[in-house]
Amino acid sequence: MSKINITVEINGQKKSAEVEGRMLLVHFIRESAGLTGTHVGCDSTNCGACAVLLDGRAVKSCTVLAAQANGRKVVTVESLSDGGKLHPIQSAFLERHGLQCGYCTPGMLMSAYWLLSRNPSPTEEEIRKGIAGNLCRCTGYQGIVDSVKLAAERMKEAK
Amino acid sequence: MTPASFDYLSPASLEEALGLLKEHGDDAKILAGGQSLIPLMKLRFTSFPYVIDVSRIKELKYIRKEGRKLTIGALTTTAELEESGEVRDEFQIIHDACSNIADPLVRNMGTVGGNLSHGDPGNDLPAVMIALKARFNLQSASGKRSVSAGDYYKDTFTTDASPEEMLVSVEIEIPDGRFGAAYVKHKRRAGDFSVAGVAVAFSLDGSGRLGSAGVGLTSLGPTPLRSAGAEKALEGSKPDGEGVKKAVEAARADSNPSSDFYGSREYKLFVLGKIMEKCVAEAAGRAQKEGSA
Numbered sequence: 001m002s003k004i005n006i007t008v009e010i011n012g013q014k015k016s017a018e019v020e021g022r023m024l025l026v027h028f029i030r031e032s033a034g035l036t037g038t039h040v041g042c043d044s045t046n047c048g049a050c051a052v053l054l055d056g057r058a059v060k061s062c063t064v065l066a067a068q069a070n071g072r073k074v075v076t077v078e079s080l081s082d083g084g085k086l087h088p089i090q091s092a093f094l095e096r097h098g099l100q101c102g103y104c105t106p107g108m109l110m111s112a113y114w115l116l117s118r119n120p121s122p123t124e125e126e127i128r129k130g131i132a133g134n135l136c137r138c139t140g141y142q143g144i145v146d147s148v149k150l151a152a153e154r155m156k157e158a159k
Numbered sequence: 160m161t162p163a164s165f166d167y168l169s170p171a172s173l174e175e176a177l178g179l180l181k182e183h184g185d186d187a188k189i190l191a192g193g194q195s196l197i198p199l200m201k202l203r204f205t206s207f208p209y210v211i212d213v214s215r216i217k218e219l220k221y222i223r224k225e226g227r228k229l230t231i232g233a234l235t236t237t238a239e240l241e242e243s244g245e246v247r248d249e250f251q252i253i254h255d256a257c258s259n260i261a262d263p264l265v266r267n268m269g270t271v272g273g274n275l276s277h278g279d280p281g282n283d284l285p286a287v288m289i290a291l292k293a294r295f296n297l298q299s300a301s302g303k304r305s306v307s308a309g310d311y312y313k314d315t316f317t318t319d320a321s322p323e324e325m326l327v328s329v330e331i332e333i334p335d336g337r338f339g340a341a342y343v344k345h346k347r348r349a350g351d352f353s354v355a356g357v358a359v360a361f362s363l364d365g366s367g368r369l370g371s372a373g374v375g376l377t378s379l380g381p382t383p384l385r386s387a388g389a390e391k392a393l394e395g396s397k398p399d400g401e402g403v404k405k406a407v408e409a410a411r412a413d414s415n416p417s418s419d420f421y422g423s424r425e426y427k428l429f430v431l432g433k434i435m436e437k438c439v440a441e442a443a444g445r446a447q448k449e450g451s452a
């Protein structure tokens with residue numbers, strides 16, 4: 001089977017590699033680009049721990065081929081903080097118990113980030129619908145919903 | 160989990176894609192959003208020597224509304240369809256279904272063409288297209304043809320499209336006058352496939368009786384189903400009358416669900432009755448508002 005050359009812009013930096021057609025985007029991100037913030041949870045399109053933005057939309061990177069991302073832009077959880085400074089969504093998760101074990105967190109953060117980029121003032125229902133593709137086995141979700149609400153308020157104030 | 164090896168092909172135009180499908184025939188598989196295909200390939204339920212990623216074909220990504228006619232390009236994502244204001248306002252039944260497909264992350268990748276062509280009886284859009292009596296436009300290197308949504312589904316994961324053909328667009332035309340349509344899906348958890356789903360579309364005459372009706376069913380048999388029996392029972396009846404009870408009985412007779420972890424056969428048939436009543440009432444409410452589906 002022939003390999004293909006792909007170039008994906010990850011967090012603003014172009015990453016090129018020769019890959020097999022069957023390579024999954026999450027493996028390209030973790031292994032070729034060395035960005036291990038994106039997690040593999042279920043590996044079966046159910047949990048959303050692997051969520052990243054592809055051309056601005058949140059997707060499950062365990063269910064996208066690296067080749068599908070060729071020539072496109074990917075944004076991962078590593079892009080959120082600015083040097084040592086946490087993104088308002090991250091600090092809200094810290095303050096409002098948006099995480100416990102942290103396994104789901106990278107995906108939750110990316111879904112929340114995508115939701116707030118489209119809808120800066122979501123209602124509780126909109127938040128719950130927005131994170132419907134992300135499973136958390138620890139928090140019972142309330143802490144996550146509260147975190148997203150707090151992040152939304154702070155991000156609006158900062159504007 | 161990783162799929163078995165394959166050669167990845169990425170045509171930039173429809174013409175190029177159809178050429179590749181002709182060249183590789185049975186050895187090739189169309190990849191659109193990959194949200195049904197990639198999970199199956201990762202589990203090694205299926206594998207192909209060639210995978211043709213059609214998602215870069217821009218000419219098949221569009222939503223076009225002209226009067227009461229809606230044409231949707233096959234590579235439009237279910238998220239784009241869900242977000243369309245025109246679809247939400249005037250083809251609410253499609254919005255009902257899209258906002259209930261899987262979860263936002265899956266909808267950002269999954270396409271209308273893939274949802275309709277996977278042939279999974281649990282997919283939500285087929286029943287809606289059956290109820291709306293949509294036309295599916297297919298194209299291959301040798302020509303074009305169109306089939307009605309109700310004739311597209313042959314068996315589980317098997318449609319009328321040959322390996323050389325691609326679904327390129329879907330056309331829906333709703334009749335003049337009062338017309339209402341709705342889709343009701345009963346699911347156990349957020350993001351899940353349905354226990355059962357019902358799509359109903361009909362026109363309403365001056366005396367408040369149903370005219371021509373369309374009924375599609377999800378998760379109630381080996382394929383997405385059309386219930387011709389329920390359509391007949393609804394026609395000429397009032398949306399809150401005996402006709403609806405008869406339609407439920409007819410839809411049950413046209414269904415053949417199997418017991419699985421979504422529920423027993425009996426439970427699914429019970430749910431069918433409840434959601435069908437709700438669906439007819441919802442569609443009737445919408446029919447009062449002229450010109451929306």
Ligand SMILES: Cc1cc2nc3c(=O)[nH]c(=O)nc-3n(C[C@H](O)[C@H](O)[C@H](O)COP(=O)(O)OP(=O)(O)OC[C@H]3O[C@@H](n4cnc5c(N)ncnc54)[C@H](O)[C@@H]3O)c2cc1C
Binds near residue numbers: 189233259260350351
């Ligand atoms: C966790 C999860 C939950 C889901 N829940 C639901 C749900 O509740 N309701 C629902 O409806 N769906 C659900 N899905 C399926 C999802 O909607 C898929 O996106 C959809 O079934 C397939 O669309 P796709 O573009 O991803 O197609 P792909 O996965 O790329 O392809 C699916 C099949 O269709 C064929 N195909 C694709 N495009 C065309 C075309 N234009 N012409 C001919 N053949 C084509 C492919 O060859 C393949 O056989 C779920 C998926 C997941 C992973």
Ligand code: FES
Binds near residue numbers: 041042047048051060
């Ligand atoms: S790891 Fe991708 S959805 Fe769970």
Ligand code: FES
Binds near residue numbers: 098099100101103
């Ligand atoms: S914090 Fe443990 S899974 Fe969400």
